[in-house]
Amino acid sequence: MVKWCTATNGSRHLVDEILHSILFLGKITIPSFSPEEIFGDVLDGLKNTYPEPFESCETHLPRRSPFSCVLDMVVLQNQPNNEDAIRSSLKNLVNSLEAKVLTSNSLEAKVLTSTVVCVSHSNTSGKHYGVSMSTTVPFARKIVIAASCLSSYWDEYVAGAVMSYDPDRMTRREYFDGTINFPQEATCKAYLVTDVTEYKPPCKSCQELFGLPDEETEEPRFPYGNCAEAESLSNLFKSDETIKQQCQPISPLHTPENRETARADTQMFLKDVLERARFNTWENHYYPA
Template sequence: MAAEMSKERVFMIVNEGFRKNADTVIREIMAIREQASPEIMSMTSGLMDELLHGLIFLGKIRDQPCSPEAILGKGKTYLNLKTNYPEAFETYSTHLPRRSPFSVVLEMVVKLKGQNNDKEIRETLQDIILKIDLKNCRKLDRIFSSTLCVSHAKEDSKKYYGVSMSTTGPNAGRIVIAASCLSSYWDEYVAGAVMTYYPQKKKKSYFDGTFELHGDATCTAYSIKNGSEMDPCKSCGNLFGLKTTCEKEWPYGNCAEAESLSNLFRNDAEVKRKSRPTSDTCTPENRERAKDDTRRELTNTLQRVNFRWNGKYYSDKRRHYR
């Protein structure tokens, strides 16, 4: 009995930060949705479903797995969510998310606040993360993004957003980055650029899908916590041709610029055309080889975390904000 209690105590200590933060994000989004119109509530129902799946999936692949019941408790909230969003609870052990949980939060906030209201969007995201216990939050428990990126073709044109990866540890990051590339969540140009370096921060010798963002377009990152503008990191300079003096090299695909530019390209064919990759090695055959290598790395990482993937991605048939 003492041994069992000891195991339970270890589980609680290891998972308490993650559990608490996941619960906070879910409850904050529920509260925001409740203030919205019935139309917006309906529009964001699928996103709530996707958010739950992503968070429960991250709990599943932790070193000490954290169940949906452990995250949400076994009370009224858990029962209501499981009743209203059953698919998330049924598939978190078989389907991969196409993006990180905070990306889903971002899309929901954009729908609620309006796509060009970037100030309100930033303030709402800031309010959410400030309610998370940052002081006592271990790196492995961080399911929130630290950076928001805003991209647009011209100063007065429609704005498109992205957030940095909100995953818990290197395995989760590798899984979600690969899934964003392979599931077509990211635009083909962005996915190709990321796969050029994925996963070792080393450029492939046989494929270069990197590109230079056309000069008329802008791509600006901000700290969600304090709202300050941030320079692109070295990785984003290498991937997207963004001018920077920063020497920090984050894992390729980790930064908010990837999602933001992907959304821009999906909606502005002219900017995408002018930003196309130009390397002679960026051929359909070499791109497929890069995808195969990415899929192989994904499979190996899933084996390390004991996840039995059925080859499907969650939300394949759902519509997403671009």
């Protein structure tokens, strides 16, 4: 990412974000990893060039997973409608990291890379991408999903759909329903990052959240908000107001008051998980501020 940043205008913030996210994951891993253990000989250079992540890693939560920053960098390099180049670049990167794992026994790729990339688009906007949560560290997935909902990183409709479900019980809340129905005139398709030809049907959770087609898939049910569809649809909605308005939640339980209650419950859940992860220095801020 640092190397790509030097050749990609307007990408410095992506390096800041990925460094912060990696530092956070290192802190909640058991046993934890210090910045010195993570970055080794390049630590001083990174701290001098990108000081903000190191200053905020104990007080701010990341809004998204590390590989999401990589995705944005690759899209910025290749332009959004060049789907083949974007997916090929992601594939090559992940394959190279996995090759390093085989030779060094490092957990780097397994911890930091996503397995699925999703592409959404409509007739009135370009292509919009998302990746699955690259958070295999215990507690990390729950923390980052909640942070994506609460920090406004995800579009309000995507966040509302995810917050409709209790993340511990994996059941819909009785008092709130922000799920949506994705329109037929737009598309949302996911693929393996390491195989650009292998289509991944939406899992049962994504079907329930976003009204994506029920393809009688054998895909396992992933935690709500884990999949690449969430980020991809969020980016589509932020760009295409026409499609977003077609996806308004229609349940009578979708009221401002009920949504605030769901947000409060998500906030309580997040604080509980942070406590279990022994991350006790959060100051209710997200990175970047």
